[in-house]
Amino acid sequence: MAREDIEFTAQGATMRGWFYPADDSSGEAPCVVLSHGFSAVKEMWLDHYAEVFQAAGLSCLVYDHPGFGASDPLPGTPRQEIDPWQQIRCTQHAITYAQSRPDVNADRIGLWGTSYSASHAFVVAATDHRVKAVVTQVPAISGTASFTSQIRIDHWAGTDAAFAGERLARMNGAAPTMMPVVTEDPAGHAALGHRDSYEWFTTHADRAPTWRNELTVQSVEFVRGYDIQHWIPLISPTPLLMIVAPHDRVTDGQIALAAYETALQPKKLVTIPGGHFDSYTGPNFDTTSQAARDWFLEHLPTQN
8 A cells, every 4th residue: 555654734843644545546636534542643543534535535634732642742842641622733734734645535535533533633624624534433422421530529629729730830930740641550540540441551552553552631630521423413514424433432423423422413423332442453443444434435436
């Protein structure tokens, strides 16, 4: 499979990734923009999705979020900080870069997001009409629900105090406090406290040497209140495919199923067995990648 290392500028920083030119295309091809979820980097199986799309005649732009993997942080912000609105803006810069390429049909841009980046894809598709088709895989719908499910109620006051103290310290010039993304200890302190999160990240970290098991404490504060339900009805008439694992314990598949009901046509729902991370490998990879491929081919036709 042909692949080109690329970079583009976003708000004064350099984003880096890969461009996969569509197979058997001699002119302008449709292009799908892909990015990963919470702290993950492009080497964690996004190449396999891009190869499926590429073989079907779709070009792909895969990139790392600012401050993660190969991409630089935005000026004035630290590495390993997950700011959802910053990532949304950089998704739009990635679309602009894709449209600027002479081998891309600027009127046929698709957007694929998974987990946390699926949340961003809802917002971008609802507000940026350059996106002509969108696929969201195991999407995170409610940061509030995720926060309250992972932090015991008797710890909320202490957590609020820690967030306030971190903001004050950083205003006074302190380096950001870091915390693990995942931990082996079920009672340990980590952003993603689920055992399956630990197993997935550590099992697949050998594919992604740039992934680091740390992020800023403020990243977790940004999760709370990042609720995107009200954007979903606004996506129409852009075609929306949602791929949901009903038994997902990381982003809550039941909340995602309820959110799907609020979307307007055209829309489609695909459900998969297993948990959140089962979507990326094994039989579910065939299901998720082929469903996304077919959705893009239907709504971003490779031929006029």
